[in-house]
Amino acid sequence: xxxxxxxxxxxxxxxxxxxxxxxxxxxxxxxxxxxxxxxxxxxxxxxxxxxxxxxxxxxxxxxxxxxxxxxxxxxxxxxxxxxxxxxxxxxxxxxxxxxxxxxxxxxxxxxxxxxxxxxxxxxxxxxxxxxxxxxxxxxxxxxxxxxxxxxxxxxxxxxxxxxxxxxxxxxxxxxxxxxxxxxxxxxxxxxxxxxxxxxxxxxxxxxxxxxxxxxxxxxxxxxxxxxxxxxxxxxxxxxxxxxxxxxxxxxxxxxxxxxxxxxxxxxxxxxxxxxxxxxxxxxxxxxxxxxxxxxxxxxxxxxxxxxxxxxxxxxxxxxxxxxxxxxxxxxxxxxxxxxxx
Numbered sequence: 001x002x003x004x005x006x007x008x009x010x011x012x013x014x015x016x017x018x019x020x021x022x023x024x025x026x027x028x029x030x031x032x033x034x035x036x037x038x039x040x041x042x043x044x045x046x047x048x049x050x051x052x053x054x055x056x057x058x059x060x061x062x063x064x065x066x067x068x069x070x071x072x073x074x075x076x077x078x079x080x081x082x083x084x085x086x087x088x089x090x091x092x093x094x095x096x097x098x099x100x101x102x103x104x105x106x107x108x109x110x111x112x113x114x115x116x117x118x119x120x121x122x123x124x125x126x127x128x129x130x131x132x133x134x135x136x137x138x139x140x141x142x143x144x145x146x147x148x149x150x151x152x153x154x155x156x157x158x159x160x161x162x163x164x165x166x167x168x169x170x171x172x173x174x175x176x177x178x179x180x181x182x183x184x185x186x187x188x189x190x191x192x193x194x195x196x197x198x199x200x201x202x203x204x205x206x207x208x209x210x211x212x213x214x215x216x217x218x219x220x221x222x223x224x225x226x227x228x229x230x231x232x233x234x235x236x237x238x239x240x241x242x243x244x245x246x247x248x249x250x251x252x253x254x255x256x257x258x259x260x261x262x263x264x265x266x267x268x269x270x271x272x273x274x275x276x277x278x279x280x281x282x283x284x285x286x287x288x289x290x291x292x293x294x295x296x297x298x299x300x301x302x303x304x305x306x307x308x309x310x311x312x313x314x315x316x317x318x319x320x321x322x323x324x325x326x327x328x329x330x331x332x333x334x335x336x337x338x339x340x341x
Contacts, residue, residue, distance in 0.1 A: 016141045017058060017149040020133055024057040025049035028129030031309045032284045033291050034100070037301035051165040052089065053129055055158035056081045061134050062155060065148050069195065072202045074134065075126050076195035080188050082125030086118065087184030089169035093118045094177035107235065108242035112180035119246050120232035123253055127225075128284075132277050139274060139320055203257070205264035210325075214275035217263075221279025224256045229283065271324035278313045285310050 029035040029049055039045055060077045067073065083093075092098040094112055096105040101117055108116030138145040150158070211217070228249055235245030264272055288306025291299040 012141060012144060013147075013149050016137050016144050019140065020057055020061070020137050020149070021050050021054035022046075023054075023133040023136060024129055025053035026309075027132050027281070028053050028125065030305055031281065031288060032128065033287055033299060033302060036291075036299045037305055048165055051161040052085060052169075055162040055165075056084070057130055057133055058150065058158050059155070059162060060130055061137075062148055062150055063195075065146065067196060068200055069198060070200040070202060070204065072198045073195040073200075074131060076191050076198065078126030078130030079122045080191035080195070081130055082122035083184050083188040083191065084166060085125060085129075086121045087188065088181070089166045090173050091170065091175050091177060091181075092121070093184055094180055095173075095175035097175070102233075103236050104233070108245065110242075111183075112177060113183055116232055116235060116242050116245055119249065120228070123228065123249070127277075127280060132281065135273060135277060136316065139270065139316060142320075142323070203261050205266045205269050206261060207263050207265040210265035210268050211263060211272055214272050217260075217272045217275040218279035218282070220256065220259065221276040222282045223279075224252065225280040225283045227252060268325060271321075274317065274320075278317070281309065281313065 025040075025046075030037065030040045035045065035049070040049070060074065060081060063077060064070075064074050087093040090098075092101065093114055095101075096109060096114065098105065098114075098117075101114060104114055104117040104120075108114060231245060231249045231252065235242065235248075238245075240248070260273075260276065285306045288299075288302045288309070292301070292303035292306070
């Protein structure tokens with residue numbers, strides 16, 4: 001009997017892994033304008049971004065689940081990723097002539113390290129390049145939330161790609177730091193160690209009741225990312241000492257983290273975190289439209305990338321809002337608090 005040919009199909013775990021492989025560089029490079037569309041969609045660039053951003057994000061998600069850790073470990077590993085990319089692969093931590101630095105090539109530079117830039121990019125990568133795409137994958141594939149996407153055997157391929165692109169980048173990018181490179185090694189190792197030691201439920205949401213609306217979280221995300229961008233990028237213009245500038249940026253970030261900690265309702269935080277992270281991306285989406293019109297040749301297609309990103313977030317919200325409970329439903333489904341004597 002003739003058997004019809006089987007159609008090629010990719011199971012959902014592979015779909016999620018492939019989506020994460022490209023969602024991370026799209027957030028970290030394309031939408032941000034760091035790599036405009038013509039550069040980003042160059043086949044060589046896309047491959048390198050997937051090996052660096054994509055494989056790094058895959059490995060972090062797998063590590064958090066394998067170690068049975070929580071959001072604090074995720075953010076610490078995201079910060080370690082930022083150290084790996086900016087400190088050890090492209091070496092922008094140390095190179096005063098790095099193309100994106102501007103005034104940060106001298107402002108906050110001490111002991112051969114661009115400290116203001118290093119702190120800002122570590123925060124940026126932990127949030128935008130790592131936490132955001134991992135969170136979106138859990139929203140897009142809710143049945144795979146909390147489940148690994150790769151077996152232990154399959155992990156060897158992203159490990160190989162991630163390590164290879166890092167080594168090649170360190171050798172080929174035209175700046176070679178001296179002993180100051182040890183700062184990146186020590187900080188990166190310390191962040192990984194802290195991630196392994198952090199309890200799973202550290203900084204879990206503790207709000208007594210669910211928030212009534214998600215839009216304030218979107219405003220918070222947009223306000224925080226915009227403020228951090230201004231503080232780290234324009235500290236010299238404000239006449240701030242670089243150390244003070246860094247402390248203000250770190251304190252602002254800590255304050256936002258604490259606010260989320262006390263305002264998110266346990267077990268019902270997905271809707272509000274989506275709003276917060278969408279607000280964070282809103283700054284770069286807005287930049288995409290501005291850059292495309294201010295410098296259309298250098299950022300050809302950037303407004304289109306911004307519009308696609310905005311449309312993607314709107315669609316994800318529309319497709320998931322039916323499974324996000326209203327505050328009244330969340331309150332009814334919440335476990336009762338034991339009475340105290």
